[in-house]
Amino acid sequence: MMRAVVLEDGELTVQEIPEPVPGPGEVLVDVLRAGICGSDKSCAIHGDGFNRASQALMGIDMLDLDHPIVFGHEFVARVVSYGPETQQTIPEGTRVVSMPMLLREQPVLLGFVGPDTPGAYAERILLSEALMIPVPDELSTDVAALTEPMAVALRSVNRVDVAADDVPLVLGCGPIGLAVIAILKARGIGPIVAADLSAERRELAKAMGADAVVDPRQESPYAAWMQAAATDDPARMAPPTAIFGQLPLRPTIGFECTGAPGLLQQIVAGAPAGSRISVAGINLDPDTIEPAHGILKELDIRFSLYYSPEEFAETVGLLASGEVEAAALITGHVGLDGVAAAFSRLGTAPTEAKILIDPAR
Incomplete structure (x- = not known):
């Protein structure tokens, strides 16, 4: 048996559950750190919303809300033992990260299912050997745990084909917005304008690399964005559009990282x-939204989720090299017994960004 944080009847409690047994191609690992993601909190409170979307698009419930769930899709772990039909090229005891998925006939999204295939809010989990990536020695365990959310940010940046002269606006300085800022900074994109209602999160945005931060209650983020993008050099101006013609602005890219109703419009x-x-x-x-606004402006809107295996692997390299500096995202640590309280803090404490779970704590 092992300890895990289980969502059951809307409550997070620490319970004893059976230790998982690796099947073909799978590996048993000790969880060293697990990140608490905003989507975990959303699933705990608004799981029915996820199910409405997945039912409409795929005809299935993403979450089985009638049974226990063990969250945790952001993690770094240590190899304990191999199951059958494995190559065993990564030695036992090695730290690893992985996309949060088991490559079974019916793939399993780790962190969104029950105690039989628990996510990383547990002492031990299963990984698919084919997806494991060894953690380089120079990469700390804490920062390695940020691989998954940083890969989400990398995907979000890649989705809009960012180029060297683009000027970004990041709306929302929670963990994903902060991670987007770090990726943009690493690529030399800027100046970066970031907006958030919280003074504490605006300070975190500066620490992650934002060049200008805006309190939307005091200043228009869009005015600040256009000011940052202004240029009198025709060679740097964005291509003209049919209605608005040539604007004296460099190309502009926006990142909606809040999920708040009304923000997209x-x-x-x-x-x-x-x-x-x-x-x-x-x-x-x-x-x-008002589609006519987007049409008249010829806007491109691209939605982003997860990442490719190549983007996940690239993220490990970016963190290990120090090209992307992400440590400032980490604002706290808890053991399994502190997870429920951490969920509450993340909803109320603006100084919190990424809280890491250490199951051994």
Whole structure:
């Protein structure tokens, strides 16, 4: 048996559950750190919203809310033992990261199912050998645990084909917005404008590399964005659009990282013509936009989720080399017994960004 944090009847409690047994191609690992993700909190509170979306698109419930769930899709672990039909090229005792998936006939998304295939809010989990990536010695265990959310940010940036002269606006300085800022900074993209209602999160945005931060209650993020993008050099200006013609602005890219209702329409209305918009924030409720705004401005809106295996592997390299500096994202550690309280803090404490779980703590 082992300890795990289990969501059951809407409550998070620490329970004893059976230790999982690796099947063909699978590996048993000790969880060293697990990140608490905003989507975990959303699933705990608004799981029915995830199920509405997955039912409409795929005809299935993403979450079985009638049975226990063990969250945890952001993690770094240590190899304990191999199951059958494995190559065993990574020695036991090696630290590893992995995309949170078991490559079974019916694939399993780790962190969204029950105690039989637990996510990383547990002492031990199963991984598919084919997806494991060894953690380089120079990469700390804490920062390695950020691989998954940083890969989400990398995907969000890649979705809008960012180029060297683009000027970004990041709406929302929670963990994904902060991670997007770090990726943009590593690529030399800027100046980066970031907006958040919280003064504490705006300070975190500066620490992650934002060049200008905006309190939307005091200043328009879109005015600040256009000011940052202004240029009198025709060679640097974004291509003209049919209605608005040539604007004295460099190309502009926006990142909606809040998932707050109404924010998508706000960025559609506020973005300069020709902007490219990446949507990574998850809104589980119906929302409204005015398509004519996007049409007249010729906006590109691209939604983003997860990452490719190549992007996940690239993220490990970016973190290990120090090209992407992500340690400032980490604002706390808890053991399994502290997870429920950490969920509450993440909803109320603006100084918190990424809280890591150490099952041995």
